[in-house]
Amino acid sequence: MSDAWEALVQELATQGPRQHSDWDAELFHALVKGPATALRHALNAEPRRDKVMGAWLKLVAEAVGLGQLDRASAKHLLNRKGPVPESLTLVGRCLLQLAPAQLPAYPAERAVSLLARTWNLCEGLATQPLWLNRYVASAAAEAPALEKLDEFLATTLAPALAPARAATFTGPFTLAMLDTRKLTDEFLPGDMHLAAPSVLCVHDRRSEDVKVGIFLAPEGGARFLGLQPCLGSGPEEKAPALELGTNAVRVNGREAPLPLLGTPHRTLVASSGFVVASAVDSQRLWVLDTP
Structure with a gap:
């Protein structure tokens, strides 16, 4: 040296x-x-x-x-x-x-x-x-x-940082299905929360050290942001109530299909027009969006 x-x-x-x-x-x-x-x-x-x-x-x-x-x-x-x-x-x-x-x-x-x-x-x-x-x-x-x-x-x-839309949840609904196995083989979606109106943080049900970030984009454009630390929780949301049926969901009086969901594990509604659901026995996430 x-x-x-x-x-x-x-x-x-x-x-x-x-x-x-x-x-x-x-x-x-x-x-x-x-x-x-x-x-x-x-x-x-x-x-x-x-x-x-x-x-x-x-x-x-x-x-x-x-x-x-x-x-x-x-x-x-x-x-x-x-x-x-x-x-x-x-x-x-x-x-x-x-x-x-x-x-x-x-x-x-x-x-x-x-x-x-x-x-x-x-x-x-x-x-x-x-x-x-x-x-x-x-x-x-x-x-x-x-x-x-x-x-x-x-x-x-x-x-x-894009301005969040104020959705009316009047439909029509567009569905995106995201498979977390594309990021890591063992991920099983558990708790989830919004870090921002269009940014979702999903925790691994089996490993608290592992989280996945998701960008909630309209018209079925939701995509992974990759493995992340916990992004923290954003401001509280005022979103319409959610009713779950068999492979379907009803929000604001409108029903939308969630094919192959089976038994739901967690659901989340974002006031920007998104409904996110996970299943008890699946590594996928169902992401609905509507104007």
Whole structure:
């Protein structure tokens, strides 16, 4: 290791507890020993390496100090397996996964500039409701390019932030059937709640550590948002009462079929015009929508 690198590590390790009451020294040194060492090897040209590594490590230290990167999220991001922790943030994913994979392809000045831009974009997201950060951080598992992180954010956030419609539940109804096996073999839909008018969080009935996010889109366009930490509960909904029949549902006096539902396990009505149901013995979700 270079003297400059060792001096920077010592400086940040000393400043950390002075500047942040929740400083995690053990985590910081683990990140220096693990992902920092791997990134230094990938950036094998001096002085390029020290310049990029200095910018990266300062942001890692700030993320640790602010609690945007903790032991649970670091373990998940570095091991790339297991349940998604609720502490996962976009800045953590960018620093520990996206940056190490992408920075070696850039000249030093461009790499440092990308790091600063990435931090600023993540900081803006950190001021938003907690579920948005969890949602975006999970969506970023598909590894967007840091150069196009702003485009990724705009595309990812657009459906979640779209104004909610005020449905009258007068029909006609459109049905989408979502099979959770496409995300994970063992998922069995259990409790579910809205994080936003068009964003649904579904918990695994058998494993409390596993949740699935769903975007409730009209005209049968409902789709998975992927495996997520719990997105939290949004504001209380005022939706019409629901009556369940045999493979059918009646809402606001209108009946709609739920083919093959059998015995229902959970149902949810969203005032934006959606009815979601799960069955006792199925991994599928039935999503009805109506104007």
